[in-house]
Amino acid sequence: MTKPLLELEDIRKLYPVKKGLIIQKEVGTVRAVDGVSFQLMPGETLAVVGESGCGKSTTARLAMRLIEPTSGTIRYDGQDITKATRQDMRRLRRDMQIIFQDPYSSLNPRMTVEEIIAEPMVVHNVGDRASRRDRVRELLRLVDLAPYHADRYPHEFSGGQRQRIGIARALSVSPRLIVCDEPVSALDVSIQAQIVNLLKDLQKEFGLTYLFISHGLAVVKHVSDRVAVMYLGQIVEIADKKNLYDNPRHPYTQALLAAAPEPDPSRRTAMKSLGGDLPSPLNPPSGCRFHTRCPLAQERCRSEVPALREIEPGHRAACHFAESVPSFTRFRNGEGIHPRLQERLALYARHKAALASVNA
Amino acid sequence: MSETILDIRGLVTAFNTRNGAIRAVDGISLSVRKGTTLGIVGESGSGKSMLSLSVMGLVPPPGRIAEGQVLYRGTDLTKLSAAQMRDLRGNRIAMIFQEPMTSLNPVHTVGFQIIEALRAHRKESPARLKEEAIEALRKVRIPSPERRFDEYPHQLSGGMRQRVMIAMALVCKPDLLIADEPTTALDVTIQAQILELLRELQAETGMAIILITHDLGVVAQVADEVAVMYAGKVVERAPVSRIFQDPQHPYTIGLMGSMPRMEEDVDRLVSISGVVPPPFRLPPGCRFNPRCPFVGSECRVEQPALAAMTDTHAVACWKAPLEEHV
Numbered sequence: 001m002t003k004p005l006l007e008l009e010d011i012r013k014l015y016p017v018k019k020g021l022i023i024q025k026e027v028g029t030v031r032a033v034d035g036v037s038f039q040l041m042p043g044e045t046l047a048v049v050g051e052s053g054c055g056k057s058t059t060a061r062l063a064m065r066l067i068e069p070t071s072g073t074i075r076y077d078g079q080d081i082t083k084a085t086r087q088d089m090r091r092l093r094r095d096m097q098i099i100f101q102d103p104y105s106s107l108n109p110r111m112t113v114e115e116i117i118a119e120p121m122v123v124h125n126v127g128d129r130a131s132r133r134d135r136v137r138e139l140l141r142l143v144d145l146a147p148y149h150a151d152r153y154p155h156e157f158s159g160g161q162r163q164r165i166g167i168a169r170a171l172s173v174s175p176r177l178i179v180c181d182e183p184v185s186a187l188d189v190s191i192q193a194q195i196v197n198l199l200k201d202l203q204k205e206f207g208l209t210y211l212f213i214s215h216g217l218a219v220v221k222h223v224s225d226r227v228a229v230m231y232l233g234q235i236v237e238i239a240d241k242k243n244l245y246d247n248p249r250h251p252y253t254q255a256l257l258a259a260a261p262e263p264d265p266s267r268r269t270a271m272k273s274l275g276g277d278l279p280s281p282l283n284p285p286s287g288c289r290f291h292t293r294c295p296l297a298q299e300r301c302r303s304e305v306p307a308l309r310e311i312e313p314g315h316r317a318a319c320h321f322a323e324s325v326p327s328f329t330r331f332r333n334g335e336g337i338h339p340r341l342q343e344r345l346a347l348y349a350r351h352k353a354a355l356a357s358v359n360a
Numbered sequence: 361m362s363e364t365i366l367d368i369r370g371l372v373t374a375f376n377t378r379n380g381a382i383r384a385v386d387g388i389s390l391s392v393r394k395g396t397t398l399g400i401v402g403e404s405g406s407g408k409s410m411l412s413l414s415v416m417g418l419v420p421p422p423g424r425i426a427e428g429q430v431l432y433r434g435t436d437l438t439k440l441s442a443a444q445m446r447d448l449r450g451n452r453i454a455m456i457f458q459e460p461m462t463s464l465n466p467v468h469t470v471g472f473q474i475i476e477a478l479r480a481h482r483k484e485s486p487a488r489l490k491e492e493a494i495e496a497l498r499k500v501r502i503p504s505p506e507r508r509f510d511e512y513p514h515q516l517s518g519g520m521r522q523r524v525m526i527a528m529a530l531v532c533k534p535d536l537l538i539a540d541e542p543t544t545a546l547d548v549t550i551q552a553q554i555l556e557l558l559r560e561l562q563a564e565t566g567m568a569i570i571l572i573t574h575d576l577g578v579v580a581q582v583a584d585e586v587a588v589m590y591a592g593k594v595v596e597r598a599p600v601s602r603i604f605q606d607p608q609h610p611y612t613i614g615l616m617g618s619m620p621r622m623e624e625d626v627d628r629l630v631s632i633s634g635v636v637p638p639p640f641r642l643p644p645g646c647r648f649n650p651r652c653p654f655v656g657s658e659c660r661v662e663q664p665a666l667a668a669m670t671d672t673h674a675v676a677c678w679k680a681p682l683e684e685h686v
Contacts, residue, residue: 051547052518158635188403189574193618193631200628215547218620222629245622259552261577263619265600268581274549277517337624338605344682345617348610349630351653351686356633 003078004039005177005209006096011036011062011072013055017282030282032058034233035072037308042176045203045210047220049256050230053278059230060179060213064096065089076177094124097170101182103162107154113140113165114150120173139168143198160191167198171206179211184219196222217260221245226314229253232281232289235308239315247327249317251294254328264337288319296321362394363433365536365568366415371428373407373414379640384410384423386592389666392585394535395562397569399583399600401576401615405636407592408572412538415570416455417445432536451481454529456522458541463525464513470497470524471509477528496531497524500557519550526557533565540572555582576619580604585672588612591637591647594666598673608675608682610652646678654679654686 013033018024033055040046048056061067065074065081074082076092084092097120100106107116117139118132127135137147143164154162163183170178180199184192200223202208214220220227221241228238229252237250248254255274276293279285285292291301300320308318319325373385384407392398402408413419415430417437430437432453437445457463465473474493482489490509497505500523513521522542529537539558543551559582562569571583579586579600586603588596588611596609607613617630634651637643643650649659658678666676679685 051549160635188636189576189615190403190618190632191635193620193629194633196620197628197631216620217548218622221622222620222626255549257622259549260622261552261555261575261581262623263577263580263604263616263621265580265583265604274552277519277550278547337621340605341607341613341616344607344613345630347682347686348613348617348653352630352633355653355655 002041004075005042005077006040006063006211007038007073007075008059008063009037009073009075011059011074012070013058013062013067014070028282031233031284032281033062033069034284036062036230036233036235037072038228038235038238040177040209040211042209043203043207044225045212045223047212047214047224047227048230049214049217049220049227051215051256051278053232053281054230055233055281056213056215056230057181060098060181060211063211064093064098064179066098090123094120094126094173095175096177096179097173097175098179098181099163099166099170099183101185103159103166103186104154106166107162109154111153112150113145113152113154113157116154116165117150117168117172120169124173126173135172136168139171142171142202143168158191159187160194163187163191163195164198167195167202171202174206175208177209177211179213181213182215183212185215192219199223217245217256229256232279232284234289234318236290236319237317238308239317243312243315246329247315249311249315249322249325250290250319251296251325252290253317254325255293255295257328296325362396364391364393365433366570367391367429367431368411368415369429369431371411371414371430372426373410373419373423374426375423377422377640382639383426383592384639385414387428388589388592388594389428390587390594390597392536392568392570394568395566396584397562397571397582399579399586400570400572400589401574401579401586402589403574403636405591405638406589408589409540411589412455412540412570412572415538416449416453417442418449447481450477450529450534451532452534453536453538454532454534455538455540456525456529456542458544464521466513469510469512470516474524474528474531478531481532492531493527496527499530499561500524500527502527517550518546519553522546522550522554523557526554526561530561530565530567534567536568536570538570538572541574542571543578544573544575551578558582576615588615591642592639593647593676595648595676596674597666602673606673608669608673608680609648609677610654610679610682611648614651646676654682 011033012035015030015032016026017028019027036059048059050056062069073080114136117136121132136150140147140149145164184195212223224241226240227244228235231252237253274293279292287303288301288306291297306318306320308316310316311322368388368390371385371388372383375382400408414425425438471493474496475489478489478492494505494509497508502508502523543554583600586600587594590611596612607616614632632651645660645662646664649655664676664678666674668674
């Protein structure tokens with residue numbers, strides 16, 4: 001059996017809330033990430049989904065130790081890195097890179113594209129000036145930019161192109177793990193699709209492992225092998241993609257799937273919304289954290305915290321009634337796309353491919 | 361057929377810049393009838409937000425409406441004085457924006473801000489105004505509206521703030537609501553609540569809605585008619601079911617393919633290559649031609665006009681109907 005590349009075990013990140021200007025008193029704790037565990041296998045994509053404030057981005061940063069966990073263990077390639085020194089971490093980070101959500105604020109406007117992409121290589125002493133130059137050109141080609149872009153500045157590029165630069169920078173030191181923190185959320189629809197396709201191509205080519213953070217369940221279905229759903233700092237369900245979408249066992253997962261607007265005007269009544277708002281992580285509800293919004297909540301849910309337990313092999317859910325939750329089958333393959341649209345999409349793809357080969 | 365509330369005819373909104381005159385909205389004709397929703401779809405830079413600002417008479421300088429008419433129940437809004445426009449705006453025509461936090465004033469209570477909107481158009485006693493404001497909060501399904509009335513925006517969640525924005529927009533009972541990406545900043549479960557609310561309120565009041573969005577899923581859920589915009593022009597217009605069953609413009613098809621779907625497992629998305637051209641560097645001919653997989657020589661020379669394929673379906677493409685030409 002292969003070893004996990006990255007393993008988080010009962011990771012917690014608590015932020016104290018203080019009051020008072022001179023004499024500070026702790027008045028509470030924000031439980032941003034509260035006991036998260038998962039394993040990430042080499043070459044796979046694990047997606048972490050959830051609404052804003054659920055702790056998914058904090059989890060991503062904890063996994064790379066960009067912020068320090070309050071408690072828990074992080075293992076990278078079998079080695080405990082929770083207590084690794086700064087020097088050790090620096091070496092390790094050559095192996096783990098990150099792509100950020102906002103392509104505008106994550107690139108230094110005073111650096112040329114070449115300097116941006118080469119920076120990780122400089123930090124990690126990879127190659128000399130000439131070889132780094134060649135590598136930048138090669139990376140630009142990989143992300144479908146042109147070699148002459150190397151001398152330009154970020155402001156000359158569109159959002160999608162900047163995200164490509166961010167990807168090239170992450171790839172420059174040949175990492176094994178890339179944390180993608182909402183890499184397409186800030187982009188236009190047509191550009192999102194380009195970037196999603198690019199990330200999948202790169203994964204195939206270099207055998208990359210992705211930890212993919214997103215709030216969009218539809219995007220996640222396209223990029224991931226496994227999916228973890230987070231709610232108020234905890235994983236409520238984790239499963240293979242197929243199981244999660246075809247047979248979600250946690251009411252929150254079902255609600256998320258049900259709330260996504262379906263691109264099919266003939267099925268409008270299908271959209272069911274979850275009542276209420278996300279409770280504050282400063283004072284999470286007792287028992288099951290979802291019980292305040294759960295349509296199936298019972299007395300037991302208010303008092304007893306459900307464990308994240310195995311429902312079937314590789315499928316875990318944190319719900320007392322995971323076995324008896326009514327099945328949810330909103331998405332059947334092929335349903336929802338009109339055959340004529342299907343044909344036209346195929347026609348579009350064929351012509352696009354033909355045109356691309358002519359140009360090449 | 362119900363009454364036409366808004367009829368936009370040949371609207372051009374232009375900006376004079378160092379790079380020459382830019383037409384952010386370039387000859388757009390659209391209309392929306394009472395009780396229906398027109399969805400306007402486009403990516404950033406397509407001109408969809410500038411279109412809504414033009415209707416509201418809020419084009420930021422140095423922009424100006426250079427040509428065309430905006431007929432609201434037969435009155436041309438482009439000919440009205442600033443005072444006349446102020447009378448209509450917020451009263452008969454209301455607007456909600458994407459970001460509820462920046463559109464609400466943080467130093468005033470929710471109730472004060474709703475009353476402010478109301479007082480601009482109605483002369484009534486303070487007690488009566490307060491009653492109406494609370495009623496407006498109740499209408500948008502805010503629990504315990506009497507208590508919320510005295511709260512400040514920061515005390516509310518994102519979804520609640522968007523409800524307050526809607527309450528403010530609807531307090532004068534407008535017959536046209538322009539919603540510019542009303543759910544983009546919201547989480548998916550909250551988005552579903554807000555879309556449902558808009559649908560219910562429309563059924564109750566019969567207002568017409570212009571919904572601007574980049575999300576085809578949202579359009580599928582709430583729009584009756586759809587206009588797809590690209591680089592300042594409408595490239596396709598049809599009833600919502602036609603758009604999703606029989607899209608004709610290559611850009612519309614590309615958008616459909618770019619959208620990841622949950623009911624489908626495809627290995628690669630059908631993406632659109634390239635990027636939206638900046639308005640000062642538009643290509644000759646059809647503006648989509650550099651990105652279009654069906655491009656032909658005629659597309660690079662002359663711009664296609666929006667032409668009717670059926671009574672309700674219009675397309676601006678030399679290759680339409682697609683199967684006959686490619």
